[in-house]
Amino acid sequence: MKNRWTFLIGVVSLLVALGVGWFAETQYQALVATTELVVPAVEIPPYTIVVPQMFKTRPFPAPMANEPVYRGLNEVSGMITTITLKPDQLVYRDQLVPARQFRYSDDERLEVISFPIKPEQAVGGQIKTGQHINIYRLVLQTAPNQSVAASPDPKVWLAAPGAGVELLQPDVLVVDVRSTQGSPIAPAPKVQSTTSEATTYNTGETDNSNASRPLTILTIAVPPEVAKDVLRLAGESHVASRYLLWVSLAPIVKSK
Numbered sequence: 001m002k003n004r005w006t007f008l009i010g011v012v013s014l015l016v017a018l019g020v021g022w023f024a025e026t027q028y029q030a031l032v033a034t035t036e037l038v039v040p041a042v043e044i045p046p047y048t049i050v051v052p053q054m055f056k057t058r059p060f061p062a063p064m065a066n067e068p069v070y071r072g073l074n075e076v077s078g079m080i081t082t083i084t085l086k087p088d089q090l091v092y093r094d095q096l097v098p099a100r101q102f103r104y105s106d107d108e109r110l111e112v113i114s115f116p117i118k119p120e121q122a123v124g125g126q127i128k129t130g131q132h133i134n135i136y137r138l139v140l141q142t143a144p145n146q147s148v149a150a151s152p153d154p155k156v157w158l159a160a161p162g163a164g165v166e167l168l169q170p171d172v173l174v175v176d177v178r179s180t181q182g183s184p185i186a187p188a189p190k191v192q193s194t195t196s197e198a199t200t201y202n203t204g205e206t207d208n209s210n211a212s213r214p215l216t217i218l219t220i221a222v223p224p225e226v227a228k229d230v231l232r233l234a235g236e237s238h239v240a241s242r243y244l245l246w247v248s249l250a251p252i253v254k255s256k
Helices: 002-032 062-066 099-103 154-159 224-239
Strands: 034-040 055-061 079-081 096-098 111-116 132-139 164-178 190-194 199-202 217-222 243-249
Touching: 034 062, 055 062, 079 099, 096 099, 111 164, 111 224, 132 217, 132 224, 164 224, 217 224, 224 243
Parallel strands: none
Antiparallel strands: 034 055, 079 096, 111 217, 132 164, 132 243, 164 217, 190 199
C-alpha cells in the first residue's frame, strides 16, 4: 500500500512539473516570439499624406500585435499623420488616420471652410452632408425706395434697379452641417406607425435636444480661391444687408 501511494504521489508530482514546465515555456515563447510591424523609415511631420515608401517593417515581441497598431505597408497608403512620427516607432491607428476622417476630404488640394447661413437660405435647412450645392451671391438694390425696403420678399428686392444674382460656385461638396452651437444636426425621426388616433415615432438614439435645432452652419470643401470668395461674401452679408449668401441643391444632371 505504501509503495502504491508513493507511486501515485510521484505520478502527480510529475504531471504538476510537466504542467508548470509547459506554462513556463509558453510564456517564454510568447515573450521571445516576434512579429513584423510597421514603423516609419524617416521622420514624418504631422498633416502629411503618406505613401508606403515612408515606412518599413521591423520585428517586435508578438504580444505587441494585439495593440491598435498598423501591421502591413498596404494599410498606410493615403493616410494622413496626426502627430510627428519618429523613425522606428510603432504607429498607432489614432496617429495615422484616413484623410476624410481627419479633414473631411481626401483631396488635399481642397480647402475646408464653414460659414453661417439661415435655414431659409439653405433649402429650408434641409441640406445634408454629402450633397452638392450651388452657392449664389445676391446683390440687392443699393438705395431701395421705401416700398422695396419694407418688403420681406427677396423677389421685390431683386426686381429693383441695381439688384442681381451671381453664381459664385457651382457643384460644391457639403462635408458637414451644424447648428449654431456646433452640434450635429440630428436626422428627422422615422415614422413607426400611424393610426387614426395617434402617430408614434422611432428616433433610436437621436438626441431630442438636437432634433429641433435648425441648420445654421455649412462646411464645404472647395479650392482655396473659392474659399476666399465665400469668406468675403459671408462678411458682406454680415455687415451690409444689401448682400445675401444663398445656396441651392445642385442639379444631378449637369447642363451642357
